Amino acid sequence: MVNTEAHPGEPRRTLETLGGSVVHPDALGISEFSAYALVIDARTAHEYREDHVPGAINLPVVDDAEFAEVGIAHARDPHAAYLVGAAYVAKNLATHIRDHISKCRPGDRILVYCFRGGKRSRAWVDTLRGIGFETDVIEGGWKRYRSWVRDGLSSLAPRFEYRVLSGLTGCGKTRLLHALAHAGNQVLDLEGLASHRGSLLGALPGDPQPSQKMFDSLLLDRLRRFDVARPVWVEAESRKIGNIQLPPELLDAMRKTLHLQLSVPMDERVRLLREDYAHLADNPMDMVERLLPLKPLVGGEELALWQSLAEDGQVDELCRRVLQYHYDPSYRRSRQRSQSESGTIIELPAMDPASLANAAAELTMRFGHCTTR
Numbered sequence: 001m002v003n004t005e006a007h008p009g010e011p012r013r014t015l016e017t018l019g020g021s022v023v024h025p026d027a028l029g030i031s032e033f034s035a036y037a038l039v040i041d042a043r044t045a046h047e048y049r050e051d052h053v054p055g056a057i058n059l060p061v062v063d064d065a066e067f068a069e070v071g072i073a074h075a076r077d078p079h080a081a082y083l084v085g086a087a088y089v090a091k092n093l094a095t096h097i098r099d100h101i102s103k104c105r106p107g108d109r110i111l112v113y114c115f116r117g118g119k120r121s122r123a124w125v126d127t128l129r130g131i132g133f134e135t136d137v138i139e140g141g142w143k144r145y146r147s148w149v150r151d152g153l154s155s156l157a158p159r160f161e162y163r164v165l166s167g168l169t170g171c172g173k174t175r176l177l178h179a180l181a182h183a184g185n186q187v188l189d190l191e192g193l194a195s196h197r198g199s200l201l202g203a204l205p206g207d208p209q210p211s212q213k214m215f216d217s218l219l220l221d222r223l224r225r226f227d228v229a230r231p232v233w234v235e236a237e238s239r240k241i242g243n244i245q246l247p248p249e250l251l252d253a254m255r256k257t258l259h260l261q262l263s264v265p266m267d268e269r270v271r272l273l274r275e276d277y278a279h280l281a282d283n284p285m286d287m288v289e290r291l292l293p294l295k296p297l298v299g300g301e302e303l304a305l306w307q308s309l310a311e312d313g314q315v316d317e318l319c320r321r322v323l324q325y326h327y328d329p330s331y332r333r334s335r336q337r338s339q340s341e342s343g344t345i346i347e348l349p350a351m352d353p354a355s356l357a358n359a360a361a362e363l364t365m366r367f368g369h370c371t372t373r
Helices: 045-050 064-076 078-099 119-131 141-159 173-182 190-194 212-224 248-255 266-276 284-290 292-298 300-311 315-338 353-367
Strands: 038-041 109-113 134-137 162-167 186-188 232-235 258-263 344-347
Touching: 045 212, 064 078, 078 119, 109 119, 109 141, 119 134, 141 212, 141 248, 162 173, 162 248, 173 186, 173 232, 173 353, 190 212, 190 232, 258 353, 266 315, 284 292, 284 300, 284 315, 292 300, 292 315, 300 315
Parallel strands: 038 109, 109 134, 162 232, 162 258, 186 232, 258 344
Antiparallel strands: none
16 A cells, blocks of 8 residues: 655645556556455466566466476377366366465455466456456456556656765665655665665675566556655666666666765774675675676785785775775766766764664755655
8 A cells, every 4th residue: 555644744645646646557457456355476486486466476277387288288289288287277276265265255356367368367267256256357467567567667767856875885875765764755775676785795695686577566566656746765776786777767867866975984884884794794705706806907916905804804904995996996987987966965974773863864854855846
């Protein structure tokens, strides 16, 4: 559910001001996704992992192995393949009804989709309507949904007024975003959606990145929850976060809006880097190994010094030098290439929770209202 409550002193927002009203699933011939008690993705598990409607559960009518078996059989004997497929469908539907559908209430509405809105959707729809559930289907299936996502990102991303936090690596941009969210602001955490911190060290242990298509779905789902009459706070990003490509419409909109340049003392940046990359700080040799591709940029002598510091366990000095001799020059080069302005300088001498909360409150008061609406 999108929160339509206004901040104190502001008028209550109507649905016409919400991103969801700009890009609505009625273009798919269905109600808002939240209107359904259950959204069923009838495709195979690997199709579901590649991308799905956020919040949908995977209840395949045939699994990956069964789908492949029926497809191979169909090339030899279509009739025999349909018999085998129907048996698998009946077996799997029975299991899903017992484990999931039995928990639904009689008045619940259910949404179903498959790849193109064909046989796999119909198997579910006929069964659910036969039981008595009000059931909708995405005609055209996931392919139509995917087109809706792409079009939605193109049209919705430029409609917001952004507040972009920029600054050197380790200056706590993500932490400040979280503090701004806690203060009631609209926050778009792109690195959180992408499961990556956006550098050679950015991969998160045990948390693989989503596919590009899944990221797009998550991003549109997030944008649709925002109020277009209020600013959206976001961290400055390059074109890619790990393997994920950001929509050009979003990047263009971010570049044209207010930038706030965070300035944080080096000692605080080192502390934050150690905390945010604790898995690497605990294993500094692994950190240096990941940085080996930087040898042409920083030189063999500097890289050898990093290795020596890692071997000696001098993690603070290692972090300091990695920031000073790689991340900071790289950031400055990037700004020069993009010819971007430094923006308003925000001095943050400390990044403890209380200081972050105070900074978020001040930024909300200074920049928490749209200037173009």
